[in-house]
Structures are given as structure tokens and as C-alpha cells.
Amino acid sequence: MAAYASPSEYISHHLTFLQKPIGEGGFWTLNVDTLVMSVLLGFVGLGFFWWIAKGMTAGVPNRRQAFVEVLFTAVTDNVRGIFHGDPHKFVAPLALTVFVWVLLMNCMDFFPADLVAVVTHYIPHGEHGFRIVPTADVNTTFALALSVWVLMIAFGFKVKGVGGFFHELFCAPFGSNPLLWPLNFLFNLVEYISKPLSHSLRLFGNIYAGEIIFLLIWMLGATGVVGGIAAVVFGWSWAAFHVLIVLLQAYIFMMLTIVYIAMAHESH
Numbered sequence: 001m002a003a004y005a006s007p008s009e010y011i012s013h014h015l016t017f018l019q020k021p022i023g024e025g026g027f028w029t030l031n032v033d034t035l036v037m038s039v040l041l042g043f044v045g046l047g048f049f050w051w052i053a054k055g056m057t058a059g060v061p062n063r064r065q066a067f068v069e070v071l072f073t074a075v076t077d078n079v080r081g082i083f084h085g086d087p088h089k090f091v092a093p094l095a096l097t098v099f100v101w102v103l104l105m106n107c108m109d110f111f112p113a114d115l116v117a118v119v120t121h122y123i124p125h126g127e128h129g130f131r132i133v134p135t136a137d138v139n140t141t142f143a144l145a146l147s148v149w150v151l152m153i154a155f156g157f158k159v160k161g162v163g164g165f166f167h168e169l170f171c172a173p174f175g176s177n178p179l180l181w182p183l184n185f186l187f188n189l190v191e192y193i194s195k196p197l198s199h200s201l202r203l204f205g206n207i208y209a210g211e212i213i214f215l216l217i218w219m220l221g222a223t224g225v226v227g228g229i230a231a232v233v234f235g236w237s238w239a240a241f242h243v244l245i246v247l248l249q250a251y252i253f254m255m256l257t258i259v260y261i262a263m264a265h266e267s268h
Helices: 007-014 032-054 063-082 091-110 113-120 138-171 178-223 225-264
Strands: 019-021 029-031
Touching: 007 178, 029 032, 032 063, 032 091, 032 138, 063 091, 063 225, 091 138, 091 178, 091 225, 113 178, 138 178, 138 225, 178 225
Parallel strands: none
Antiparallel strands: 019 029
């Protein structure tokens, strides 16, 4: 904290992305740290699944196999309660993958920013900022939500056909009278736009707020011995509470993924 002129500069530094402009920059700018961490944690998740699969036995399951079986059973039961189809074909594996990946990205919020900065400062241009929490970047949450949205649209075309999809778009929920087509289309358009917005912003807002609170708590450590003790107490207290937020937000994101795909299979 002593290296920064003010608390706002301290927070601003830790909330600065490592960016790579494409062409003239602007909208087409890559947050390199977000991409690197997302891909890295994706491989961690794949490694976790591989580790579980490698240790599976047909007899008495070991501890890690039993844990994953309980987890997958819980996810499958959630899918069955919402999705009226075979959950094992696509939806349940997708839901579990989404949950694990989002959970891993959320958990990066528990790493102290200043300790992480000691390492990231050695990355080229990392001294100007490097953020390790991908879900605290709205680009990540929007990308995830839009991926689910695209799947929802694709399933809508697959299940209902092109004609059925557009018929529902213009004739539901108020009826098929041509005078009601504009109203139906507007209603459905608002629904389609609101889904990725709410899906992404809920996750982003909660994780970003948690990141800010951690930074505010770390700042107490620079105010002296009393502040350092307070930072430790408040830091551990908030971390204990933040565990619930991290798990809950991953669970909510997974459940909304299931709900949106299930809705694509239903007709009004």
C-alpha cells in the first residue's frame, strides 16, 4: 500500500486489466489476463475430471469417486426436475462442466491481491495490472451467458424447426392474430435480450463486489498494527462468508443454464 499515492490508486491498480489492443484498440481490445486465467482454469477443470475418471473402479468407489458421483447425482436430479428429456445426453454434463468451471474462476477471488502481484509483476507489462478473477470481468460472464443463449436458440430450432420457432416468436403468448404479431415479437425480443443480461450481470456483480471488499480490507493492513490485526480478522470473516457467495453464484449460473435450455424445448 505504501507504494501507492492514495487508496483509490491502490484499488485502481488492482482492478486494471493486462490488455492487448487489436488494430486501433477500443472495443477490439483483449483482456489477456482474463483469457489466460479462463483457459488455465478450464484445463484445471479438465484435469480434475481426468483425475476422477482415472481413479474410477467398478467395485467399491474411493473417496474422490464417491464425492463426484454424489455431485453428479445432485446435478442430474436438478436437471430432471426442470428438463423433460434424457439428462445424461447433454444437459447434465454441460451443467456440471459449467458449475465446476465457474466455481474455479470464482475461487480465484480468495487469493490476496498483493501476494498475487508479487508474481504477476514478472509477467511482461504485468506491473501495470493483472487480474486473476475471470468472473470479475464482465466480458467473461457475458461470453458464458451468450454461449448458453446460443445453445438455447440452437435447441429451439432443433426441437421446433425453423417454422415452429418463428411461429412461436410472432404468435406467442398473446395469440396468432396478425394484429398481435408486433406485440408478441416485442415481448419475446425483450425476453431473449434480458436472459443473457441477467445471466451474466448477476454473476459479475457479486464476484466484482467481493473483489472490491477484499481490496478495502487489505487496505486496513497499511494503517498500522491495529489495522493489520483488523485486516486479518475482517479478511478471514469475509472469506468465510464469501465461500457461500462463490458456491451460490456458480450454482445459480448452472441452474439458469438448465432452465434456459429446458425452456427452448418447451412450446407456449
